[in-house]
Amino acid sequence: EVHLVESGGGLVQPGGSLRLSCAASEFTFDIYAMSWVRQAPGKGLEWVSSISGSGNTTNYGDPVLDRFTISRDNSRNMVILQMNSLRADDTAIYYCAKQIGKLGGAFDHWGQGTLVTVSS
């Protein structure tokens, strides 16, 4: 069974940085695109960023463009989200999600999420 485990969340001051990790197992990792999706407290789902199976193609939502960087290590089955210049409105649960295709598509498996709180 596909398993995704996020880590790295926590409390950070505005302007600070955090690095989220997602460890994947039980599927052929380098075939599938991966994404980060976040959910602010009491709000809906918001796609943050995605990376293709090869890692050659990355995409970002407008709110995080130029502040967040997604990467993957296919030798270690991991996806990383480096978050810089964090703002209060980045406060959310961040989910790692596997996509159905190489470049995108629906999110067929999700991790349990890691909470990021941006506050002074």
Next chain:
Amino acid sequence: EIVMTQSPVTLSVSPGERATLSCRASQTVSTNLAWYQQKPGQAPRLLIYSASTRATGIPARFSGSGSGRDFTLTINSLQSEDFAVYYCQQYYNWPPRNTFGQGTKLEIK
């Protein structure tokens, strides 16, 4: 930019009855449409992709239909575990400026 609009915002249905949830795209997404269920404190779960294909392990009482701009998620014979928030998502336009609808909360009547 494709905007996904779900209706109603809240739907009250009795156990055993049928629930019908709607999702409309501001422009065509063909059949590149998925539905998710999210329960409190849990991650979302994929129910339907390609507008009408049930994901692995999803009960047959869940069905999806539609193409182009208008989509429906139907849940027959509602069970207690089905009361949750449901989101639609388009993946026709990728990367998206918006990909998810705002959600429909299905509550017990």
